[in-house]
Amino acid sequence: MSTPLPTTLRILPSIHEVPAPLWDALVDDAAVPFLEWAFLAALEDSGSAVPERGWHPRHLTLWRGSRLVAAAPAYLKDDSQGEFVFDAPWATAAERAGLRYYPKLVLAVPFTPATGRRVLVAPGEERAAREAELYAGALEFARAEHLSGIHVLFPTEEELPTLEAQGFAMRLGVQYQWRNDGYHTLEDFLARFHSKRRNQLRRELRAPGQQGIHLRTLRGDALAEVDVDTLYRIYTSTVDKYPWGTRLLTRDFFARMLATFRHRCELVEARRGGELVAGALNFRGNQVLYGRYWGCFEEHPFLHFNVCLYHPVEEGITQGLTRFEPGAGGEHKLTRGFEPRLTYSAHLLLHPGLERAVRGFLEHERAAVRGGLPQWRAETGFKGDA
Structure with missing residues (x-):
């Protein structure tokens, strides 16, 4: 039996x-669609995740001869913008x-707080071993470049043991997500709530009809009618509303989504009298x-909840999705059935010295996050939750 060739780390700009095809051959269901080559290329080619904006691509790849056996999107960062894990x-x-x-090394998908594999590994390879080799290579690179450290953002829970074995300190965060517990209709989902909360949600669900607003989801070939502008x-109507808002993504990024990533895109439209009054661009994995x-x-009561929460949930039930992750933040999601x-x-x-200080902070933060979970779960208003 021949001995496998050793792996070689290559850091790519x-x-x-x-x-x-080589990159996407490593992407599995746990990697989420944002790890696909077309999405990462769109971020670079559109001028969104580029050095001029603080993102210097340094993708970590492991090769066995000419065969790609592991990879991780990685960037040198000049700041902490667009990461959604706040270390300022x-x-x-x-x-x-x-x-x-700064600079620091970040293994992440820019501007995308979605949990998924951070290290992609080829089928047939020993996952933990390839992950460990890649992290060891990242550490060697960080030391050689005199970086302050390495940050792995939104990995899966399954990846944590390897990270801890490599000396990383864990940080916990919380997102509010909807889980499909075998619902057949939206009414099945509403039945989980106490009557007072259920009546509140039904009032909010009726609001678009009373306002003359029609909601629909465009996907696949139907997106051909959508204009990139x-x-x-x-996108800009939201980020421009806030003094701290920054246009992190360029117009060309959205053009590339329609051109090369349409198979993963879904657009929720809200129209009144034929005119678009609101919308939400979502991305679809195999089951999430x-x-x-x-x-x-236009501002209308409960419009945000219907476009961003209720309509996607109803569509998710119809399509048999297992989960809906609406993104970071938003405690208002708790009272609408999105669980922590x-x-x-x-x-x-x-x-x-900095490592010791950060580890001490994270120990206290982890205890606080875990301690808050029962209360956050109780706020969903589900029957049987106290």
Whole structure:
């Protein structure tokens, strides 16, 4: 029996350094659609995740000869924008101590707080071993480049043991997600709530009809009728409302979504008198829907809840999806049947003093997050929850 060739780490400055078929051969259901080559390429090619915006691609790849056996999208970061795991206080503490925090190495999908495999591994390879080799290579690279540390954002729970064995400290977060517990209709879902909450949700569900607003989902070939300016206007209408809002994605990114990633896109439209008044661009995995970009051009009571929560849930039940992840934040989701789910990140700081301080902070933060879960679950208003 021949001995397998050793693996070689290559750090690549663009996703285009790997042919799309080789990369996508590593993507499985646990990797989420945002790990597909076309999505990562759209971020780079559209000028969204590029050095000029603080994202320097340094994709980590393991090769056995000419065969790609593992890969992880990775970036040098000049700041912490677009990560959804907030470490700005750590950067401030480092600066006060006279330490350089940026650049840092981040294994993540830019602007996308969705849990999924951070390390892709080829079928037939020993997953834990390839993950460990890739993280060891990342650490060697970080030390050689005098980086402050490595951050792995939104990995799966199954990846945590390997990360911990490599010396990473775990951080917990919370997102509010809808889970399909075998519902056949929206009424099955509503039946889970106490009567007072159920009546509230039904009032909110009736609102679009009373306002003369019609909701529908466009997917597949139906998206051919969608203009890219409409998608970009949906996106910018939200980020431009806030003083801290930043247009992290370019118009060309949305053009590329329609051109190369349409098979994963779904657009919820809300129209009144034929005119678009609101919309949400979501992404579809094999069994999971991911809510991403929402915007409205007219303000109507409960419009956001219907476009971003109720309509996708009803569609998810009809289509037999197992889960709907509407994105980060939003405690209003709790009272509408979206349950708290832990998210994870892993951090390895290379300065001993900063590493100790961060580990101490994370220990207390983990206890606080776990302690809050029972109360957050109770707020859903489901029967039997106290």
